[in-house]
Amino acid sequence: GQQLNQSPQSMFIQEGEDVSMNCTSSSIFNTWLWYKQDPGEGPVLLIALYKAGELTSNGRLTAQFGITRKDSFLNISASIPSDVGIYFCAGQLFKAAGNKLTFGGGTRVLVKP
């Protein structure tokens, strides 16, 4: 099936830093999504992207839908301790694949000791 490669797998952040993560696919998607999962909770949708080239912000989060429709990135500006968690990208391909979501393996964001 389709695979999403998400990188990095984990990262340490220091308060105030900007961080970036990305997701690449061997296939195109119609929609790219970014979720955050806190410990013991289910994923929560952060940003949805519907058009190639689209750049969307949600507070300190910014995500882009790559022009080739095969990649997306998420930036977090001025990180704060509550940004820790696991961030997942997900791609959706309409109709041909039954609108199913394909998830990346996640980027675990941790605070620098």
Place this chain on the structure above:
Amino acid sequence: NAGVTQTPKFQVLKTGQSMTLQCAQDMNHNSMYWYRQDPGMGLRLIYYSASEGTTDKGEVPNGYNVSRLNKREFSLRLESAAPSQTSVYFCASSVRNMNTEAFFGQGTRLTVV
């Protein structure tokens, strides 16, 4: 303000035992889903129900069965648990099938020994 409620939160089974994971949503959503989450693999769709009365296989359906009991409830059954089914299971719901605005439950952590 319950949203999606899953029970139980934790479960340990012996190989060969059966059990049913329960999921209920109070948002009047049409579609419901069961995912499993394994380290480094993101979320993989097990089964979904686009609307009351219908169910379909997802990416990894083997070893599972589902029942859409009514609009609110969607259960996942393991008839004969195997160690490979050790995972965290998430139920989700959305207004319509594979709508990206899916809401997730808190998860069920299942260990099969």
